[in-house]
Amino acid sequence: MRLVDFLDCSPAMTNSDARFIDLDNDVSLSYQEMVNASIHLANLLRKKGVKSQDVVATYAPNSVAAYCCIFAISRVGAAWLPLNTRSTFESNLKLIDKSEAVLLFVDEGIAAANPKFSDRFSDDQLIFLDGQQIAGLAFSSLSKAPAVGFDFDDQSHTPEGDQALVSLLATGGTTGDSKLAEWGSLAWQTFTSIQAEVMPLPDIPACYLVSAPITHAAGIASFAVMLQGASILVMDGMVPETLLSVIETYKVTHLFLPPTAIYMLLAHEKVKAHDYSSLRYFWYAAAPMSVDKLKEAIAIFGPVMVQTYGQAEAPMICTFFSAQDHVEALEKGDA
Known part of the structure; x- marks a missing residue:
């Protein structure tokens, strides 16, 4: 599967509501x-x-x-x-x-x-x-x-x-x-198929926010949601107040960030001032995450935290810990 196939074969080709939106440069394109x-x-x-x-x-x-x-x-x-x-x-x-x-x-x-x-x-x-x-x-x-x-x-x-x-x-x-x-082709098809299986379409219009580098996991993960017909929001870098506001304004459903960036969000003085009810998958990976910070993130963003493990050398979702897995682990005291 070619990367352009995720675009060409997307159901968003016939859905005028799904778009590529550049939040820094005021650019918006339909599929x-x-x-x-x-x-x-x-x-x-x-x-x-x-x-x-x-x-x-x-x-x-x-x-x-x-x-x-x-x-x-x-x-x-x-x-x-x-x-x-x-x-x-x-x-x-x-x-x-x-x-x-x-x-x-x-x-x-x-x-x-x-x-x-x-x-x-x-x-x-x-x-x-x-x-x-x-x-x-x-x-x-x-x-x-x-x-x-x-x-x-x-x-x-x-x-x-x-x-x-x-x-x-x-x-x-x-x-x-x-x-x-x-x-x-097979690596990309396998990776995106696994992602779509473990993170199926949400019950509201899908919207994926890319703020971590497009060249790494945040960008790679965007192709699977394109094939699901999602809107793709793009911003360069992680400015906490801006990102938190964007989640609420654009009803973001999917977000990938490394733990260090999540810590910055949690430390922001206005982290509790926004509505995050649209979030369905707050995906973290690339480094271990503090259990205390993870509990705080779930308390603020909701039971939507999901974790994966993978490497560029092993494309790429080798393990998956779902939002429900997180809740059950915390209830049992396994975290």
Whole structure:
């Protein structure tokens, strides 16, 4: 399964209420408009010579624009290399070199702050973006349907089934430099199928908030809920008061955060001033969580905390501790 299939096959293609919403850049696209944007950008990639199974990287903050780039990469049959903007420039260069990436979507601010880009890449290997545009094209243009008769052959040379490389994900790097874990079609299909099984559609319209880096678990988890027809809210970083307000305003149902970010929410003076009744899955992972903090989170956000364990090297939901599991463990005193 390609990443763009989670978009193209979503029931939200016929549901005008579900959208990709960029809270930082005031951008909102329907699923069909996202498809249109990905086709325009995929055509640009093809003109630049990107072929099936080439590696193309994204190096940009969380944004709807970044999602457009990811879907375009997938639509030409290339493999996506996500680069975390919070990692050092040098460590990301190592990942680019290891992957032999042929092209890079890069945020204009990152490129300006790192003049070494010009030493590593030709102008034709870079496509610049910010929250409002990609390759100089505003969303007002990108979101329009391609011209009548436009033919985009997006799968003609893509390996079939399990053989297709979909993404390269950086490992933790605890024993040296990060390695690159290869995720193929089967890995993505398995991961998202497990996620959909253990976290089925809620009883209200699904809305997933991405505030932790899109390049890691928070972004990876968004594809399964796309296939369920959810709205995707995007913000770059975790500002506690803003995030708490967004949950209430947009009736967020799904949220992924590491424990350290949850601690910041719990410590905020207005944490009890908002309505979190829409939350169905407050997903935490990536590190152990204090039992006392977990009890506090359940008291404030409700019995909606869920925990998973996995690694980039072992895609990726290896264990699942449901909201009900949490409640039962606390009642029995097992926590």
